[in-house]
Amino acid sequence: MRYMTKSERFFNEEEMLRIKETTRSVELQTIGEVAVMVVDSSDRYxxxxxxxxxxxxxxxxxxxxxxxxxxxxxxxxxxxxxxxxxxxxxxxxxxxxxxxxISFKRKEQEVMERAIRAFYEKGLYRTRKNTGVLFFLSLLEHKVWVLADKGIYEKIDQET
Structure with missing residues (x-):
């Protein structure tokens, strides 16, 4: 049996299934393409x-x-x-x-950079109509970043 990282144990099987179903449902009801990523930490520090x-x-x-x-x-x-x-x-x-x-500013910077890198690694910038969305959770830093492509921003009011 292999060691499971904290990010692999963060959601139980039922929660993972609900996330997948919700993601699929959102993708069917909208033009957005959604991905969720959980990492133990955004950097080794x-x-x-x-x-x-x-x-x-x-x-x-x-x-x-x-x-x-x-x-x-x-x-x-x-x-x-x-x-x-x-x-x-x-x-x-x-x-x-x-x-x-680790300073607050350093954590913020690393999570932001890691989320942006994940957005590009997962190819969410190449979606049809530029509608990729990434929910990025970094556990060590207790941070969540939501990144969306320009197609999403064109559809929403910038004040919300």
Whole structure:
């Protein structure tokens, strides 16, 4: 059995079926072509992993060295490196831990870029009458982006 990502487990089978049926129904009743995409995160945010590992690795090393080794620099430096790599792996393996190290603006930018990339990767810009719509959910960032092609914008009032 393979590991299922958080995005693959986000909706249960019944919810997935309802989404597919609703999408199909909307496509039959309108000229829009709809796609839904759920991703675990829009970016790896490696700088957040590194920042967290450096801060906590140094802090834990300082505490351990001060308590157990009388503040020996010979223990602090190697212990900092060991804890850095251990914590880097932990931040990589548990993405929610890195969220405090990611700015709101950075999250917004990454989700927007990932949604736009998905819009083009799924070919929603090549639909008949330019009526593609993408509902993009990025779980780590708790963000939803809705992108529509120019054919949709021509049909709706811009104030709504």
């Amino acid at each position: 490696i700088e957040a992993e590194l920042t967290g590992a450096i801060i906590f690795g140094s802090l834990f090393s300082l505490i351990i060295t001060t308590i157990l080794f009388s503040s020996s620099m010979w223990v602090y430096i190697p212990l900092s490196f060991i804890l850095f790599f251990l914590l880097w792996f932990i931040f990589y393996a548990i993405p929610v831990l890195k969220t405090p190290f």
